[in-house]
Amino acid sequence: MEIKFLKAGSGDSILIHNEGKNILIDGGNDSTFLIEEYYKIIAREEKIDLLIVTHHDDDHIKGILDLFKHIELKNETPEIERIIFNSPKKINNLFKEETSTNLLSYKQAHDLENILFKNREINWITTLDNNINELFKDEFGELNLKIFSPSKEVLLTYASNKGAYLNSDYRCDWNTPIKELAKYIDDKSQDTSPSNKTSIVVYLTIKNKKILLTADITPERFDEIIDSIREEKDKADFDLIKLPHHGSYRSLNSKTLEKINCKNYVVSTNSSKHYLPNKRAFIKIIQNIRLTEPIEFSFNYEEAIHKLMYVFKIKWTFS
Incomplete structure (x- = not known):
């Protein structure tokens, strides 16, 4: 594949x-x-x-x-x-x-x-x-794929043109030191936008490889999907996860991250909108996903790396 x-x-x-x-x-x-x-x-x-x-x-x-x-x-x-x-x-x-x-x-x-x-x-x-x-x-x-779809209620609400269709974090945290940001890593501000609630999530498995493609899924639905995949196990194992909503801090919940075992993450954005990815998203992942080996973040645009790389002692990959 x-x-x-x-x-x-x-x-x-x-x-x-x-x-x-x-x-x-x-x-x-x-x-x-x-x-x-x-x-x-x-x-x-x-x-x-x-x-x-x-x-x-x-x-x-x-x-x-x-x-x-x-x-x-x-x-x-x-x-x-x-x-x-x-x-x-x-x-x-x-x-x-x-x-x-x-x-x-x-x-x-x-x-x-x-x-x-x-x-x-x-x-x-x-x-x-x-x-x-x-x-x-x-x-x-x-290659097997499983579609995790939004509920009928969510789709009907959004398709009826109700509510705001975008809900992003416009606060730039790129220039704030990690020591300052780390004090305020919490789940108080979470994405609930009607549009992102409708995101389709795709789960790919091939041989022993597992890949989760999350679109712009909201934290509540993301947690439900992780619970569905892990079933009765403590954690859901993945070889690769595309971070929701281009690395938005508001798309990640600490409770969900604690249920995930994965060291490879992809960020998809050229960083031209909404100050994404948020530096706080990477801090939240590192704090809540306990691994003995380095976490690897891959980017499809070098521009996004330049916004962040000088502050992390992590392996970064440009793909």
């Missing part, structure tokens, strides 16, 4: 390849590398077998829109077999009702809906469809 965390602006775009099959998770808000990778797939005479749009935020969906627009401009047919996309109209079954909104993420969700209406050869499903995880059994060779 090969997994790439593409440079995708301030967001996520993850490409997974195994035995001639391709899974794309999100498109970020910079599609340059995504479009390049798409045409590499086409050159191999393959396709995107599964596209997952984890939620509607700009830094996850814009690159997907750009890819479809690029394909349309070239008068090509999208080489995409299936998409999981919790569309507002499809969730609410409002295909005949025209809706409008000034909220960016909702507008982009409706734009993607219209694209999928035009390209009906793409099999479009939502996480509310029955037995969604049964659809992928044995489809990707030795």
